[in-house]
Amino acid sequence: xxxxxxxxxxxxxxxxxxxxxxxxxxxxxxxxxxxxxxxxxxxxxxxxxxxxxxxxxxxxxxxxxxxxxxxxxxxxxxxxxxxxxxxxxxxxxxxxxxxxxxxxxxxxxxxxxxxx
Amino acid sequence: xxxxxxxxxxxxxxxxxxxxxxxxxxxxxxxxxxxxxxxxxxxxxxxxxxxxxxxxxxxxxxxxxxxxxxxxxxxxxxxxxxxxxxxxxxxxxxxxxxxxxxxxxxxxxxx
Numbered sequence: 001x002x003x004x005x006x007x008x009x010x011x012x013x014x015x016x017x018x019x020x021x022x023x024x025x026x027x028x029x030x031x032x033x034x035x036x037x038x039x040x041x042x043x044x045x046x047x048x049x050x051x052x053x054x055x056x057x058x059x060x061x062x063x064x065x066x067x068x069x070x071x072x073x074x075x076x077x078x079x080x081x082x083x084x085x086x087x088x089x090x091x092x093x094x095x096x097x098x099x100x101x102x103x104x105x106x107x108x109x110x111x112x113x114x115x116x
Numbered sequence: 117x118x119x120x121x122x123x124x125x126x127x128x129x130x131x132x133x134x135x136x137x138x139x140x141x142x143x144x145x146x147x148x149x150x151x152x153x154x155x156x157x158x159x160x161x162x163x164x165x166x167x168x169x170x171x172x173x174x175x176x177x178x179x180x181x182x183x184x185x186x187x188x189x190x191x192x193x194x195x196x197x198x199x200x201x202x203x204x205x206x207x208x209x210x211x212x213x214x215x216x217x218x219x220x221x222x223x224x225x226x227x
Contacts (some may be wrong), residue, residue: 004159011212030211043203043217056212091159097213105150105215107159 002026004108007091012114013030018080021111023092024073031106032075034060034067038088046090049075050097082115089113120206122218129225132193137202137221140159145209149187152203152222153171158173160203193222194225 002116005024013019025032033048047057048099052069055080060067062081095105119142137183145191150169164173164184173180177198179190189202201222205215209223 032139034127042219045214045216048213050213093159095213104162104165105160108206109157109160111160 004092004106006090006108006111008111009109010070010112010114012116013082015083016081017115018078019082019086019113019115020048020079021077021090021092021113023075023077023094023108025075025092025094026106027073029094029096031095032069032074033095034077035091035093035107036088037091037110039115043091046077050075056116081114083111084115087113087115117198118206118208118211118216120200120204120216120222123206124221125180125219126222127224129191129194129223131225131227134190134192134194135158136191137189137223139189139218140166141204141206143206143208143216146206147209148153149182150205150215151178151187151189152205152217154201154203163187163202171215184188194223196225196227199223199225 007022031050034046035043037043046060049069064109066078089110091110093105093107121140123138148186151163154160169184171182177192181188202218203220205217
């Protein structure tokens with residue numbers, strides 16, 4: 001049963017600490033997304049990659065957030081330094097995007113981050 | 117700016133009581149409208165994609181329809197297991213593969 005796997009599922013940290021979230025997309029998917037979900041803002045796109053190349057990171061605070069895909073099986077989202085306003089659930093999603101068709105996106109179960 | 121608005125924010129139904137959720141959008145160049153279901157503590161789960169006005173898709177008790185300004189998710193004779201948050205999202209011409217999500221409708225179906 002193919003699924004997107006995210007770690008950690010929960011993370012509590014103190015302000016100023018570095019946080020790294022990891023995602024294993026579904027094998028064969030060419031596009032990986034990072035979304036953040038909060039009660040106030042809903043689901044917001046932070047960044048996405050196509051064939052491991054970053055295509056759009058306009059939703060990401062550049063001074064503290066960074067996203068990478070070191071290989072096809074791993075995407076990472078790093079926050080350094082973390083702040084209380086970063087507390088949210090971070091979702092990774094992957095999909096097979098061909099031409100103009102977005103197709104179905106498969107979401108992971110999310111990483112719930114609490115920054116004290 | 118592209119906008120997606122869902123209504124109502126929350127909906128409570130009795131089992132078997134049919135209803136509809138609304139997703140209205142203001143975008144330039146719609147390339148697809150998507151419906152997702154999200155259970156508490158889980159990631160969104162794909163339901164439907166609609167591409168053009170007049171298109172309809174069905175799955176079990178759910179039916180999604182699309183006009184030029186809005187989409188409806190009709191729920192026929194809902195069951196308690198249909199309780200979830202339903203999210204709609206749009207993809208537009210100028211946004212690549214980015215999906216812009218609405219705030220969601222939290223549906224509760226009581227037995």
